[in-house]
Amino acid sequence: xxxxxxxxxxxxxxxxxxxxxxxxxxxxxxxxxxxxxxxxxxxxxxxxxxxxxxxxxxxxxxxxxxxxxxxxxxxxxxxxxxxxxxxxxxxxxxxxxxxxxxxxxxxxxxxxxxxxxxxxxxxxxxxxxxxxxxxxxxxxxxxxxxxxxxxxxxxxxxxxxxxxxxxxxxxxxxxxxxxxxxxxxxxxxxxxxxxxxxxxxxxxxxxxxxxxxxxxxxxxxxxxxxxxxxxxxxxxxxxxxxxxxxxxxxxxxxxxxxxxxxxxxxxxxxxxxxxxxxxxxxxxxxxxxxxxxxxxxxxxxxxxxxxxxxxxxxxxxxxxxxxxxxxxxxxxxxxxxxxxxxxxxxxxxxxxxxxxxxxxxxxxxxxxxxxxxxxxxxxxxxxxxxxxxxxxxxxxxxxxxxxxxxxxxxxxxxxxxxxxxxxxxxxxxxxxxxxxxxxxxxxxxxxxxxxxxxxxxxxxx
Numbered sequence: 001x002x003x004x005x006x007x008x009x010x011x012x013x014x015x016x017x018x019x020x021x022x023x024x025x026x027x028x029x030x031x032x033x034x035x036x037x038x039x040x041x042x043x044x045x046x047x048x049x050x051x052x053x054x055x056x057x058x059x060x061x062x063x064x065x066x067x068x069x070x071x072x073x074x075x076x077x078x079x080x081x082x083x084x085x086x087x088x089x090x091x092x093x094x095x096x097x098x099x100x101x102x103x104x105x106x107x108x109x110x111x112x113x114x115x116x117x118x119x120x121x122x123x124x125x126x127x128x129x130x131x132x133x134x135x136x137x138x139x140x141x142x143x144x145x146x147x148x149x150x151x152x153x154x155x156x157x158x159x160x161x162x163x164x165x166x167x168x169x170x171x172x173x174x175x176x177x178x179x180x181x182x183x184x185x186x187x188x189x190x191x192x193x194x195x196x197x198x199x200x201x202x203x204x205x206x207x208x209x210x211x212x213x214x215x216x217x218x219x220x221x222x223x224x225x226x227x228x229x230x231x232x233x234x235x236x237x238x239x240x241x242x243x244x245x246x247x248x249x250x251x252x253x254x255x256x257x258x259x260x261x262x263x264x265x266x267x268x269x270x271x272x273x274x275x276x277x278x279x280x281x282x283x284x285x286x287x288x289x290x291x292x293x294x295x296x297x298x299x300x301x302x303x304x305x306x307x308x309x310x311x312x313x314x315x316x317x318x319x320x321x322x323x324x325x326x327x328x329x330x331x332x333x334x335x336x337x338x339x340x341x342x343x344x345x346x347x348x349x350x351x352x353x354x355x356x357x358x359x360x361x362x363x364x365x366x367x368x369x370x371x372x373x374x375x376x377x378x379x380x381x382x383x384x385x386x387x388x389x390x391x392x393x394x395x396x397x398x399x400x401x402x403x404x405x406x407x408x409x410x411x412x413x414x415x416x417x418x419x420x421x422x423x424x425x426x427x428x429x430x431x432x433x434x435x436x437x438x439x440x441x442x443x444x445x446x447x448x449x450x451x452x453x454x455x456x457x458x459x460x461x
Contacts, residue, residue: 009242009244009248009249009250010249012244012247012248014247016244016246016262016263016265016266017198017199017242017243017245017247017248017251018195018243019265020265020269021181021191021194021195021198022191022194023151023269024148024181024184025190025191025194027185028144029141029144029448031144032143032144032147033273036275036276039275039276040146040447041143041444041447041448042278042280042417043116043120043146043280044116044120044142044444044447045421045424045441046104046116046420047117047120048079048428048460049423049424049425049426049427050098050104051079051080051094051097051098051117052079052080052097052428052431052460053355053428053430053431054097054098054218055078055079055097055431056080056430059218060081060097060100062215063092063219064081064083064085064093067089067092067093070089071085071089072086072087072088072089073086074086075129076124076125076126077090077128077457077460079094079461080431080461082461084128087233088226088229088230090121090125090128091118091121091179091225091226091228092121092222092223093222094124094125095117095121095221095222095225096219097218097222099114099117099171099220099221099222100218102284102285102286102337103427104281106279106281106287107154107274107277108279108287108385108386109154109274110154110157111154111158111163112287113154113170113171113174113175113178114221115149115154115174115175115178116146117218117225118176118179118221119146119149119153119178119179119182120225121221121222121226122180122183122225122228123137123145123146123182123186125225125229126183126232128457136453136454137452137454138452138453139451139453140448142447142453143448144185145183146275148185149178149179149181149182149183149185149228150273150275150278152180152181152198153177154174154178154274155264155265155267155269156178156252156265157170158261158265159252159253159262159265160253160256160259160260160261161259161260162258163257166257167208168209169208171221172205172206172207172220172224173205173224173256175207175220175224175225175228176202176205176206176227177201177202177205178224178228179201179224179227179231180200180201180228180231180232181198181201181228183233184197184198184231184232184236187232193236195241195243196235196239197231197234198231198241198245199242200235202245202246202251202252203241204227205252206220207220207223212324212335213330213332213334213336213338214334214335215334217334246262247260278411279409279410279414280420280423282408282409282415282419282423283343283352284353285325285336285338285353286325287407288318288320288324288325289321289343289353291317291387291404291406292315292317292340292344292404293343293344293347293353294388294402294404294407295315295388295404296343296344296347296390296392297347297348297351297352298390298402298404299313299390299401299402300348302392303392303394303400305392305394307349307367307370308370310348310371310394310395311393311394311397312375312392312393313344313371313374313390313391314376314378314390314391315340315375315376315388315389315390315391316379316383317340317377317378317379317380318379318380318384318387318388319379320385321340321379321385322340322377322379324338325337325343326338326339327339327341328341328372331363332360332363333358333360333363334358336362336363337358341372341373341375342368342372344371344390345368345371345372346368348371348392349368349371354426355427384406386406386407387403387405388403388407389402389403389404390402421441424437424440424441425437425441436459436460439459440456440459443455
């Protein structure tokens with residue numbers, strides 16, 4: 001019996017998943033600190049813009065064609081597409097759109113997680129369906145559920161500290177947990193059923209880093225959102241799961257990570273709100289590239305030389321940057337988002353690294369290709385993940401160095417509300433037009449006053 005218990009799923013009785021879900025089931029808007037509420041508004045505005053920017057991509061054309069052919073009863077809006085899909089299909093589309101351009105928010109508090117694409121794609125789907133009791137989802141409930149999703153997803157990652165090392169794409173895995181918790185909180189599950197929802201979500205968690213640079217990477221976010229909706233709706237019906245899905249002997253933290261720190265699941269619960277440690281992207285690529293992009297743009301301004309007068313660009317980065325974005329010769333715009341050489345080249349030539357800099361055309365541009373070959377990269381173990389140094393060496397031998405200690409958009413060097421608005425408008429206006437885009441901005445900043453979140457959804461349709 002002892003051997004079987006050691007191998008199987010005998011209860012550890014740590015009650016960590018239960019304690020987390022008990023706390024999340026009771027979180028109300030009124031319990032939240034103003035900083036967390038404000039960050040939720042910022043995150044919602046930023047994500048909607050990213051989803052709208054991705055809505056017209058050819059990858060989404062293919063996805064929507066398939067989802068429409070196999071989908072269930074249309075109940076939930078697909079942003080920027082003027083159509084509705086089923087409750088499980090719409091989150092796939094909206095979640096993939098939000099993550100497709102690698103422009104969405106990134107939490108780096110012990111994990112690298114794009115939480116908003118899975119969470120908000122799930123919440124907006126559930127908020128768009130016709131409520132049986134004619135009581136719509138209001139903005140305060142959305143905020144509480146959104147923040148609850150951050151707590152579940154990020155804390156599960158912190159409890160699984162070597163999860164990323166196993167080749168998992170955290171937005172697919174942790175994102176499913178986050179979406180399940182958020183969706184369950186939105187529909188008012190009690191502690192027991194929210195524990196079920198977390199377990200149903202976690203057992204669906206998937207997504208492999210091998211698919212970086214392909215259509216599948218952003219699909220992970222959409223599937224995570226859809227899995228979260230399914231988890232919540234099943235749990236609502238009493239569909240059960242393990243009550244120790246994170247800390248159990250064969251739970252998430254044990255099998256998705258070679259090290260487990262299950263106590264992290266509830267550490268400082270209620271006093272540390274993970275959404276307040278969220279970051280936003282000024283550049284449309286892997287977040288570990290952002291410090292070197294900042295550095296190269298600044299060094300290029302100091303040098304004042306055209307690309308053909310550059311002998312070399314010497315980069316120093318955290319080892320994580322090479323591990324995640326070490327693609328030397330990207331053949332597509334999506335793959336270029338994971339290339340240090342490409343990011344540095346377009347940063348120097350264009351002084352930017354937005355959506356246009358990671359197109360297929362830019363990935364094949366002769367000038368970009370030529371400068372890529374002049375870039376040398378060294379890793380520095382002592383650097384932070386948001387730190388980099390760039391040195392531009394001209395053909396005349398001059399050296400121009402810039403050291404960035406914290407990339408723009410991180411918690412230590414945050415984007416302002418005004419900068420987020422500017423980013424949103426750049427993403428949304430081509431899809432919605434100026435008037436509707438400005439209306440979304442207004443609705444987002446007063447989210448906690450909205451009686452029905454379908455005001456936002458309909459504006460983004």
